[in-house]
Amino acid sequence: xxxxxxxxxxxxxxxxxxxxxxxxxxxxxxxxxxxxxxxxxxxxxxxxxxxxxxxxxxxxxxxxxxxxxxxxxxxxxxxxxxxxxxxxxx
Numbered sequence: 240x241x242x243x244x245x246x247x248x249x250x251x252x253x254x255x256x257x258x259x260x261x262x263x264x265x266x267x268x269x270x271x272x273x274x275x276x277x278x279x280x281x282x283x284x285x286x287x288x289x290x291x292x293x294x295x296x297x298x299x300x301x302x303x304x305x306x307x308x309x310x311x312x313x314x315x316x317x318x319x320x321x322x323x324x325x326x327x328x329x
Contacts, residue, residue: 253303257296264292 240248271285 250303254300257300260296261293264289
């Protein structure tokens with residue numbers, strides 16, 4: 240396996256790890272939601288902890304892979320950009 244393939248393999252493994260981490264966080268949140276009222280934990284405090292954890296995961300993803308996640312955006316897609324050299328009719 241060459242160096243570029245190794246780099247991509249590592250990035251894919253990291254993204255997979257972050258995905259598993261997000262899934263674990265979701266399971267934790269479901270469990271915490273069940274006991275929040277009886278434990279006296281403020282939903283605002285819980286929300287802040289989740290925001291910080293998600294931010295750290297995003298920073299790790301951006302640092303290692305050069306990509307990030309963004310929420311989906313609705314709208315009209317732009318037309319594809321083509322170089323004048325490859326446009327039909329040129």
